[in-house]
Amino acid sequence: MIRYEVGEEYQAHYDWFNPASADYAERTQQRGQRVATAFCYLTDLPTRAGGCTTFHRLGPLSVQPRLGRGVFWDNVDRVSLVPDERTLHSGDVVKAGMKWAVNIFFRERAASGAHRDHQTAPARASGWMGEVAAL
Numbered sequence: 001m002i003r004y005e006v007g008e009e010y011q012a013h014y015d016w017f018n019p020a021s022a023d024y025a026e027r028t029q030q031r032g033q034r035v036a037t038a039f040c041y042l043t044d045l046p047t048r049a050g051g052c053t054t055f056h057r058l059g060p061l062s063v064q065p066r067l068g069r070g071v072f073w074d075n076v077d078r079v080s081l082v083p084d085e086r087t088l089h090s091g092d093v094v095k096a097g098m099k100w101a102v103n104i105f106f107r108e109r110a111a112s113g114a115h116r117d118h119q120t121a122p123a124r125a126s127g128w129m130g131e132v133a134a135l
Contacts, residue, residue, distance in 0.1 A: 010091035032108025042100035
């Protein structure tokens with residue numbers, strides 16, 4: 001769970017681990033790459049209050065925080081696992097109120113000792129589905 005207060009933001013970044021980085025093997029050794037992300041908003045923010053999640057290479061596309069709204073995206077190509085650079089995103093500065101949200105990172109492999117049914121990521125959706133956007 002994450003919380004952003006007025007003036008806080010999360011600079012543009014990727015959720016995938018960079019295969020060219022020195023710590024890639026260490027970060028992916030047990031559970032593998034972050035193959036997908038689900039980001040769910042736990043609070044509403046007024047339209048001019050900031051706090052959007054902005055995908056800089058997809059338009060840009062900005063998603064306004066609304067209680068119960070979620071965004072889902074693949075971080076890598078589903079077959080090759082090559083990182084998708086279009087997923088560059090940021091948590092824009094909160095100008096008023098407080099933003100609460102939760103990140104869920106889907107990995108290549110389950111954690112050691114995880115229940116067998118949780119070893120593969122769920123099927124990916126495409127397009128808008130109610131208040132959940134699948135990028």
